[in-house]
Amino acid sequence: MTGSDPKADLHRYLQVARAAMLWKLDGLSEYDSRRPLTPTGTNLLGLVKHLASVELGYFGETFGRPSDEPLPWFEDDAEPDADLWATAAESREQIIDLYHRAWAHSDATVEALALDAPGRVPHWPAPRNEVTLHQILVHMIAETHRHAGHADIVRELIDGAAGLRKDNDNMAxxxxxxxxxxxxxxxxxxxxxxxxxxxxxx
Structure with missing residues (x-):
């Protein structure tokens, strides 16, 4: 039986979900990538924008490692849910590039810190806001896979494409x-x- 590296295992599960999110955008037009397909407006590009944004926060400010990325949709005067949809001026490529930059920033934090490194989530109530890198990795794995499930359904509604990932659709x-x-x-x-x-x- 081979040994296990807990941090590497956690990071791998996060990366699998990240890649699944972007695969759901493959081959779609600007219109289809942002079409709202639920009564609450769920759309693929908005899900990616949201995940990029929260990764930058959870692996950034939480551990005193803020990024230089401007996130105007999180400002106090931003409208509700502004992180969950892309404006006409925000191209698909811009949002995908933001997600890749968020990955790089998050991965640098994961590489630099131990799993028990302490952090503080500013928008969580005390005492729950005192966290470790291990907790945040688990949180982001859960959040990213949850939204990947949303993306599965939205993409199937757009053009019938379904499956787990490009190299293994896991479908009957x-x-x-x-x-x-x-x-x-x-x-x-x-x-x-x-x-x-x-x-x-x-």
Missing amino acids: PGDQERWRNHRDRLERVAQEAGRSAAVLPS
Whole structure:
């Protein structure tokens, strides 16, 4: 059995999720990359913008290592959720470049500090705001994978593309007809279950 490097393991899981986020933008136009596809406006480029921004904070200010990146959408006078969508003046390439710069800044913090290095998250309430690098790595892994799940659904709604990552989609084999039949079957099952529930005595 080989040994394990906990910091390297954590960083690998974070990087897998980062790469998945950007893969979901592959081949999309400026329009499709920012289309709001839920009632609350969830969109792919906004998710990437958000993740870039919070990485810069969690691996930056938290450990006294702020970046030089201007983040006007986090200013006190910014509108709510300004980090969750890209303006027409913010190109897809600009947001992706910001995410890559955030990775570099975060990775430098991870490289420089021990897992038990202390930090403080300014916007978390005390005493929960006193953290370690280990906690922040776990937090960002969870947050990035959560948003990667959002991105999976949004991308499938845009053009039907689905899967875990470019080199391993982790999907059952089948063409569009197989998936259409599968979805239709699930719809029939849902309707049947709904009818059965409606006739059950209360």
